[in-house]
Amino acid sequence: MTIGELLKEYRLKKGLTQKQFADGIVSTSYYSKVEKNEHRITVEDLVTILEHNDIAMWSFFRKLSLKGDFQHEYIIKLENDVLDAYYHSDKKKVEEIREDVEESTVSNKDEYLLTIDGWLEILKKDDEEPNLEVRNALKDKIFNIPDINKDKLNLFCNFMEFYDLESNVMITKNAINKFIDSNDTESQEVLLAIMDNLLYLSIKENNFNYVNYIISNAEKLPLKPQFYFYQNIISFYKHLTNYHFNDNKDDIDVCRAIIKSMKLTGMKSYGTELEEFLNNHI
Template sequence: MQIGSLLKEYRLSQGKRQKEFVGEVVSQSYYSKVEKNANRITAEDLIDLLNYNNIPLWEFFSRLNHGSRLHKQEIDDLDTVMIEAYYAADKEKLANVINLIDESNLSEKDKQQQKLIARGWLESTKKPDEPNDNELRQKLKEQVFSSPNFNKNNMALYCNFMDFYDLKSNIAISKQIIKQYQSDTDIDVQRVLLSIIANMLILTIENKKPDLAKFFAKVASKISTNPAIFFYKCCIYFFENANMYQITRDKKYLIKCDNAVTVFKELGMEAYGNGLNEFIKRQLSNYPSL
């Protein structure tokens, strides 16, 4: 892996344009050629550039000769940018990710896959009155079932785009995944599993199916809470209590929902917290003012 290619990978992972990335360290025109490995960069400028973008020197140099690991890291970084943009309700940033993918060092096949996912995230942000891109949704469904069994990749893809399926299909698919992975102790698997459960709890509220919620909440309760999955547990806590309010109309459950929203907002996820507030007001009739 050459220096220019690695710098480009870091820039894309931060979601930055070249001008943002270089600041006043070097000129954008010079840096553009560095990324293309057409210009050499001095050690002093390289160190200044890494420091300017808060990139640890030891990490950068240790990764120079690890091509396969960098390939995975580049995909992971793009996924992180997409997820962060989605939860921040930043459609502009999601649209820009497609440009970042085009600029990446990925193979053409991987670029097409990542752009499909980015367009899927944009499709997920559509309002109910906006027309669906059914062709795009079908392509994503085909990706989910591209292999006979669920693995980390297609399980995560399904989780991200569950709203493209009807309720009956989601119940069948999610129960199949739970059966396969409910005892798995891998943190990445637990994250996706809890995300699927949170999405199913949303669907039980939207479709007024409280009995379904009990099964999914019980599965989530058997996964021990730890720092790596705290966010997902907090989401499930919110949707469990929203479901309980839908059943009982007991105001104490709304107070618990508000407590969860406060945690999200105070920890920097204000847009997501506001989205939860809007969800509960939209889905729960006769919503009282707390």
């Protein structure tokens, strides 16, 4: 089915005229030719029409033979929605996204399904049985990427919990050596996220052998607006570590202030998880 045919199908189901369906986005005459496959609609206009008519992108895109820009838009939406669902601990939403991807025509579908299965593994509670096949497949995928490039950096950042601490430290050191002095802001942002994760895993295991090394390297990175969240978390773990060694209540006050800031800026779920982590380690 073409984009035009599918838009027409959704429009008729909603009982709308072409003018109502594309109101304020493209002209009625232009939209009419889109439905007839005489005009090609842009990705931006298509997404806007779908949002205007309360049509889920997943439901729409999975019925298409995805190509070019539309496939790219689908993948971006996939990655953003999975991350958003993960940060809100919304396992049901991740499962729904997985079902949509399973039914889609996206290229490299198996790779995306494996990544989504990885997020579902991370969302499992401690008493749930781990899927070792999924976890090992992701670990193998990361190790099989020969160099620390952006793809490997992102994959490793997302699934560090599947490794033992020593392996995490080894890979993180390699990443630090390659990207600490880089001018690539995106890579440095992921590097900060990796260091955040490693601090979390180290403190969780009550292993402070590498904490100062991680924090000192994190503080070498420049202050940039896009780094604020990660540098804030680095500060949280730094003060929690200071409290571990010095028993200074001022450090806990700083940790609580960071948690409050998280909640006030819309990251309530993350702030709550950070608060639980703090309470378990003081």
